[in-house]
Amino acid sequence: MSNSFAKVVVATPLPQLDRLFEYRVTQEQQSLIAVGTRVKVPLGRSKQLLDGFIVALAGTAEYQGELAELAEVVSETPALTPDVYQLCRAIADRQAVAIGDVLRLAIADRSVAVEKSFMALPENAQIKHAFDPNEISTHNAASSNALATSQNQPAALRSTALANPRVVAFAGGYYPAWVQLFLERAHEQSQLGKSSLLVVPDFRDQHLLLEAAQALGLANVVNYSTEQVKSKRYAAFLQALAQKPSIVIGSRAAVYAPSHQIGLIAIWDDGDSNHWEPNSPYIHSREAALIRQSQIGCNLLIASHSRSAEAQRLVEIGYLNDEVASFNRPNLAVSDEGYRIDGLAYKTIREGLASGPVLVQVGAKGNSVSAYCQTCSSRALCKECNGPLWLDSKGQPKCRWCNAFNLGSECRDCGGRELRLGQAGATRTATELAKTFAGVRVIESTGDVRVEKIGAKPALVIATAGAEPLAEQGYAAVVLLDCQNLLARDTLRATEDAVRFWSNAFALLSEHGRGAAVGIAGDFGQKIVFWQQVQLAREELETRRELAFAPAVRLASVTAVRETLDSISSAISDIKSVRILGPLPSKEPELLRLLIRYEYSDGAELAATLRAQVLLHGSTGLRVNPKSGRAARPIRIKMDEPEVI
DNA sequence: AGCACGCCGACT
DNA sequence: GTCGGCGTGCTC
Numbered sequence: 001m002s003n004s005f006a007k008v009v010v011a012t013p014l015p016q017l018d019r020l021f022e023y024r025v026t027q028e029q030q031s032l033i034a035v036g037t038r039v040k041v042p043l044g045r046s047k048q049l050l051d052g053f054i055v056a057l058a059g060t061a062e063y064q065g066e067l068a069e070l071a072e073v074v075s076e077t078p079a080l081t082p083d084v085y086q087l088c089r090a091i092a093d094r095q096a097v098a099i100g101d102v103l104r105l106a107i108a109d110r111s112v113a114v115e116k117s118f119m120a121l122p123e124n125a126q127i128k129h130a131f132d133p134n135e136i137s138t139h140n141a142a143s144s145n146a147l148a149t150s151q152n153q154p155a156a157l158r159s160t161a162l163a164n165p166r167v168v169a170f171a172g173g174y175y176p177a178w179v180q181l182f183l184e185r186a187h188e189q190s191q192l193g194k195s196s197l198l199v200v201p202d203f204r205d206q207h208l209l210l211e212a213a214q215a216l217g218l219a220n221v222v223n224y225s226t227e228q229v230k231s232k233r234y235a236a237f238l239q240a241l242a243q244k245p246s247i248v249i250g251s252r253a254a255v256y257a258p259s260h261q262i263g264l265i266a267i268w269d270d271g272d273s274n275h276w277e278p279n280s281p282y283i284h285s286r287e288a289a290l291i292r293q294s295q296i297g298c299n300l301l302i303a304s305h306s307r308s309a310e311a312q313r314l315v316e317i318g319y320l321n322d323e324v325a326s327f328n329r330p331n332l333a334v335s336d337e338g339y340r341i342d343g344l345a346y347k348t349i350r351e352g353l354a355s356g357p358v359l360v361q362v363g364a365k366g367n368s369v370s371a372y373c374q375t376c377s378s379r380a381l382c383k384e385c386n387g388p389l390w391l392d393s394k395g396q397p398k399c400r401w402c403n404a405f406n407l408g409s410e411c412r413d414c415g416g417r418e419l420r421l422g423q424a425g426a427t428r429t430a431t432e433l434a435k436t437f438a439g440v441r442v443i444e445s446t447g448d449v450r451v452e453k454i455g456a457k458p459a460l461v462i463a464t465a466g467a468e469p470l471a472e473q474g475y476a477a478v479v480l481l482d483c484q485n486l487l488a489r490d491t492l493r494a495t496e497d498a499v500r501f502w503s504n505a506f507a508l509l510s511e512h513g514r515g516a517a518v519g520i521a522g523d524f525g526q527k528i529v530f531w532q533q534v535q536l537a538r539e540e541l542e543t544r545r546e547l548a549f550a551p552a553v554r555l556a557s558v559t560a561v562r563e564t565l566d567s568i569s570s571a572i573s574d575i576k577s578v579r580i581l582g583p584l585p586s587k588e589p590e591l592l593r594l595l596i597r598y599e600y601s602d603g604a605e606l607a608a609t610l611r612a613q614v615l616l617h618g619s620t621g622l623r624v625n626p627k628s629g630r631a632a633r634p635i636r637i638k639m640d641e642p643e644v645i
Numbered sequence: 646a647g648c649a650c651g652c653c654g655a656c657t
Numbered sequence: 658g659t660c661g662g663c664g665t666g667c668t669c
Binding site: 657 | 658659661662665666668
Binding site: 007017019042046 | 669
């Protein structure tokens with residue numbers, strides 16, 4: 001049977017075009033095409049050709065009407081493998097977006113020169129016809145529903161691990177212990193002839209993995225960085241596509257790598273917000289990995305120093321196996337004497353400096369608009385509702401929750417009457433500490449001006465949370481200041497984030513280093529000291545359950561004009577677990593936002609209903625086209641809204 | 646998105 | 658009598 005007809009998925013963000021179109025294949029094109037081929041197709045009356053990919057070939061057509069021909073076979077390299085297509089399809093459906101938005105993430109832009117030299121290699125010659133759409137990843141039983149099949153998976157295959165929070169000697173240097181964990185697991189897979197996808201939040205972590213992988217001499221390591229020039233990205237894409245086991249190291253997009261025979265997907269520190277895709281499919285790499293895992297049946301490892309509420313939920317529903325690496329917990333202490341830098345802090349810094357570098361973590365600067373007491377730095381709270389105060393444009397203290405003015409408020413801790421915005425920044429702390437520890441080198445690292453790595457000599461490092469440099473052999477001491485401020489950030493994830501920031505900072509300690517946290521006490525402080533991350537995650541998830549917040553339930557947001565939102569509200573209100581909040585104001589002045597609370601079990605139905613609404617409002621009715629002229633998307637759907645409030 | 650088809654107001 | 662406004666709908 002000749003392949004005279006091709007089913008093509010079109011690479012466009014338009015939801016109306018998110019379906020397969022059939023085209024006639026000409027005689028000359030027959031030998032060039034295969035499943036996965038990149039083509040250009042005519043669509044509608046537009047003279048502009050659209051990019052697409054062949055997902056199936058057949059001898060007969062299903063479509064009754066007149067068929068158009070494939071306009072152009074762009075390349076003979078099969079860029080869209082069947083399992084990546086299935087993954088993109090599932091993600092588009094789950095997120096209620098067009099598949100084109102997902103394809104953009106999954107498939108690197110073509111670079112002709114790179115592709116030519118790749119295809120010229122004899123070992124890549126057979127790749128052209130390597131894919132059969134009916135045979136998605138034969139190496140493991142495929143399953144369509146992740147949750148339904150979880151019981152059938154060997155427990156050890158899916159795990160959420162708490163990694164050893166230490167810097168260890170490894171690969172001829174010093175690395176965080178998790179780097180060793182990831183590369184060892186990937187190496188195991190390589191030995192079995194399988195590929196691994198190692199997914200990290202940012203390029204610092206990526207560099208660490210790449211550097212250590214190179215030092216170990218691991219074969220077929222793919223630098224799947226999105227920060228490279230286009231041709232390098234495409235080279236990495238092709239390297240993963242080559243039919244041999246590879247170790248793909250990258251950020252979010254690495255989940256979609258077209259690797260051969262994937263045996264492991266590993267996610268590092270899934271609580272880091274960099275794992276959220278900020279653009280259209282708006283999916284978290286952990287969720288994308290879960291979908292891919294369920295489709296191809298590979299191992300899944302979600303590892304971190306602290307545990308996200310999402311990972312904890314997956315453990316509690318029995319979907320993930322709970323794996324805690326054996327390690328000695330760090331030597332930690334907490335204090336809460338009411339000073340920003342107290343006796344414990346000074347003592348820990350002084351003793352640490354005797355043997356090596358010392359890290360002082362200060363609260364993240366810049367993202368706090370709340371007001372604090374000038375004298376004692378405790379957070380200013382509303383006298384009416386205990387909400388956080390801020391200073392308005394006239395400098396008057398106002399509640400962020402109930403808008404009440406709080407003129408002449410007194411600090412509840414010290415009675416102070418002066419307020420200031422934000423907290424003492426890294427620079428001020430650096431100056432203060434430099435005075436106390438005269439003669440010691442002081443290094444400052446913040447989100448803006450970041451230091452990546454420091455040596456083993458004694459030095460005082462002042463860093464904002466999340467911007468801590470690595471110390472070559474680990475820190476002799478780590479001191480956390482402003483713990484209260486981190487806990488009091490205006491987000492529902494404040495506690496989880498704080499525990500994560502602290503855990504990651506303590507994880508930079510050397511084997512014999514000591515840590516101290518200033519400003520946390522009691523039961524909570526003890527759990528930090530005894531490294532009870534699982535217990536903390538359990539409590540955090542319980543809190544979210546009580547409040548009915550994610551990840552206990554899911555929380556979607558829909559942004560559009562009011563009329564559209566009204567129509568959407570009534571369309572989805574029949575779905576069992578759906579509860580609608582709003583319309584609420586959104587960041588864009590002319591648009592409003594709906595928050596939708598729903599159960600996991602209703603996700604598919606809600607996504608399908610929302611998608612139908614997008615189609616309804618997309619090509620007919622109210623086209624939102626404000627004076628800007630730009631065709632703003634009339635409806636923006638995030639099936640999981642990471643930042644409520 | 647594009648692009649065409651279609652049914653109502655001021656022009657050579 | 659026609660030209661053209663953009664509301665509506667389709668695209669293999």
